[in-house]
Amino acid sequence: MSDTPVLDDIPAPQAAPAQEALARIYGQPLEQLPLDLYIPPDAMAVMLDAFEGPLDLLLYLIRKANVNVLDIPMAPLTLQYLEYVEAMRSQNMELAADYLVMAAMLIEIKSRMLLPRAKQAEEDEVEDPRAELVRRLIEYEQMKLAAVRLNEHPQAERDFVWVETWVEKSQMQRFPDVSVADLQQAWQSILRQAQLHTSHKVQREELSVREHMGLILRQLKEADGFVEFIHMFDVELGAPSVVVHFLAMLELARERLIRITQAEAFMPIYVRLAIADDAETPLTEEEAGQIVEIPAEEGEGDAPVTV
């Protein structure tokens, strides 16, 4: 019944060529397909695994026969395809479903090709009944090859590892951000607390004096000894600053945080930090006679800060 040439080299399932592996299963080449329609379940599983579907099986048959995809001999191809499918179907109906659809398609194409073509139609580029199948085979083969290429491409974790050197987090000390508003809020919370406990009166305090008190103490600490009074002032900061600085110095003296000394009238005035020795080792008689100590207000030094 077949009027198309028989392709001897398309392998039938009964006589698969032994030279080339049909597939590799668990690394072992599958060189031979089962010899008759009785296929042991294991072998069948192997065969089903070998093909990704009807297109894959068709491509295999075509490539094996070394025929042009564009000129597929439909009759032998269909025949061989059906033999494979029959073998599969006898074992696994569910998996053969896709294959059966293709079988129907092949038979349909084959029958359409058997129909005599009208003369006039021959001149007009009649579409080959195989065209759609060819298009699908080519597209599938393209994707099949692309998958192989893609798999060969270096892949993270399989072919290389990302470098991720250790950053010792504990070394990375992060500090909280504090804004003026935070301080303001903290102060308000202190006041609230204070109001709950006592009826302290909050007095206006010249902040700049406080700031300069700190500046003076720091200045003296860095100097680590006596600093001449006039050197304590930076006149370039302007009169208000000098005044505040002076007030701060008086306040520090009052709080006995600094000592201001002058050996005798019109001699340079020296300023230094109050040190422990001041209290414990009184000055010698001579020193005491020469050094005029600017007295600090008594009894105020350890008064609690009013809130």
Place this chain on the structure above:
Amino acid sequence: MPQLPSNPAEIKRILEAALLAAQQPLSVSELRQMFDGELAPEVVRKLLDELREEWSERTVELVQLATGWRFRTRTEYMPYLEALNPEKPPKYSRAVLETLSIIAYRQPVTRGDIEDIRGVTVATQVIKALEERGWVDVVGYRDTPGRPALFATTKKFLDDLGLRSLTELPPLEQLNQTLELSDAS
């Protein structure tokens, strides 16, 4: 915010430190954050090119990916590194690889499109495996009955394959040309 060093060599070392420690690729704009955006993108790019050059002969290489720059070990060391890490990445079946190829080259595609090309039903776990790897995701739904999901590859897919864009995918075999040629004959 730390200061921008005046010395380009020092800036380059900072970029290097950041890239070596990064847990994901760093883009030029992310790298610029370290200098409060005060460094021009062209300068960063130039320094990155220099860094890539400097590291080209070493054990790890600096590569430019879809989402930014990152250091990775050279492939030749993988056989040794594998001995250290018993956890192997998944080895994908042909079904998964073919599905991935179709999504990569034909995106966005529905499951139906993939099935048409492959000629077989695509098992749910095939797509799931790719989604779990973070290589494909649903980018929309086709406006046809059933509103099937449209799959596309992700930036992670490009990053993991060391690609900057889909145009860097291996070119498809030009099988179609054969078709045209023999049609003409």
Place this chain on the structure above:
Amino acid sequence: MPQLPSNPAEIKRILEAALLAAQQPLSVSELRQMFDGELAPEVVRKLLDELREEWSERTVELVQLATGWRFRTRTEYMPYLEALNPEKPPKYSRAVLETLSIIAYRQPVTRGDIEDIRGVTVATQVIKALEERGWVDVVGYRDTPGRPALFATTKKFLDDLGLRSLTELPPLEQLNQTLELSDAS
């Protein structure tokens, strides 16, 4: 299992690649696994020492820890890496903020002063936190029994808060008014 390279330089490069890619410290015995244990531990140790030396001037350093060897980003790059991954900044406790505001507004003050104002004991770590931050320091000692340290805010404190001087802090009077207003409402 890959072959043990005959060239020590090549072995060193493999160790380097492994350590750069590792997510945790690698011990000498783990590193030897890469060569199927064919490399003597002394050789590995010697090569690691050489590697440490080679990397000593670079952006990451090879350090030996209790559990093994590891590449670590040098601390000097931390501020930049931090800018890259802005985590949510930690917050100071109320105790720290209140102590800071008392030192800011009432400086110089002793710990006793702060306790008087707050009505509660001030924990040592509260003041320590502020000292470590470089925001307060001891500017002197009050000449009273026990000679308590006097704390004041530093220039860094002003800089970090964007103030030119303490006078730019909101005046207390205004604060009190706000308080009264909010209490009245």
